[in-house]
Amino acid sequence: MLEIKVLTLFPEMVQAMLASSILGRAAAQGQVRYAVTDIRDFAVDKHRTVDDTPYGGGAGMILMAPCVVDAVEAVRTSPSAPVLLTSPQGERLDEALVLELLADAQRAGELILVCGHYKGVDERACEILAMREISIGDYVLSGGELPALVIVDALVRRIEGVLNDAASAASDSFTVDRDGGLDCPWYTKPPVYRDLTVPEVLLSGHHGKIETWRREQARRRTCERRPDLLREPGHENARRR
Numbered sequence: 001m002l003e004i005k006v007l008t009l010f011p012e013m014v015q016a017m018l019a020s021s022i023l024g025r026a027a028a029q030g031q032v033r034y035a036v037t038d039i040r041d042f043a044v045d046k047h048r049t050v051d052d053t054p055y056g057g058g059a060g061m062i063l064m065a066p067c068v069v070d071a072v073e074a075v076r077t078s079p080s081a082p083v084l085l086t087s088p089q090g091e092r093l094d095e096a097l098v099l100e101l102l103a104d105a106q107r108a109g110e111l112i113l114v115c116g117h118y119k120g121v122d123e124r125a126c127e128i129l130a131m132r133e134i135s136i137g138d139y140v141l142s143g144g145e146l147p148a149l150v151i152v153d154a155l156v157r158r159i160e161g162v163l164n165d166a167a168s169a170a171s172d173s174f175t176v177d178r179d180g181g182l183d184c185p186w187y188t189k190p191p192v193y194r195d196l197t198v199p200e201v202l203l204s205g206h207h208g209k210i211e212t213w214r215r216e217q218a219r220r221r222t223c224e225r226r227p228d229l230l231r232e233p234g235h236e237n238a239r240r241r
Ligand code: SAH
Pocket: 085, 086, 087, 088, 089, 114, 115, 116, 117, 118, 119, 120, 121, 134, 135, 136, 137, 138, 139, 140, 141, 142, 143, 144, 145, 147
């Protein structure tokens, strides 16, 4: 069982998401266990201060190193557990990195995620904990809670048995079945909606033809929308970062 430990100043934000939908079900099924820790519990003074102004001046507050380091050291049980820091300056998350992080976490049985806040985290905390910085994209959010949840969701849905239908994950965008490209369009009932019909082949019952159509559609979409993803078939999204 994989233990995922999230360290944050806003535990209630994180807990709500971890309890819902597929993330919640994975925990209920015993495939993963979540623990959310309030970094403020590791504040060093009686006012529970966790941030201070930057040395050298400037706008914004910085999360202090001692509370972050103490919090991580208190929750970590495996010395090899990956410790991730959400940061716009980190490696950009994609499906290949998701699988790499999941494999590392599963080997250690544990994954630790630190949510930054304010202007950022004292650089010494990153150094001491050898945190791996992960970005969810080239934009800046006000805190690391949403990025941490994005990372957790992306990882947990790739744990074997978490999705009811393993084939479903394998045929999503960026996966081996999609040659690392985008997914095809999907349709469900009703067969006609506002004069729009469903592509006939999907109603034909001919599995071979349906599969060929889906592959063509997926390939076409990838060409049109994300030509940067096009490459040789048969690989998980291994676009080099
Ligand atoms: N001063 C920082 C931004 C701080 S934003 C800089 O310019 O690089 C506050 C916190 O939100 C960060 O510490 C980080 O934990 C989180 N965050 C913001 N944008 C993010 C992104 N794109 N990916 C991951 N984490 C992000």
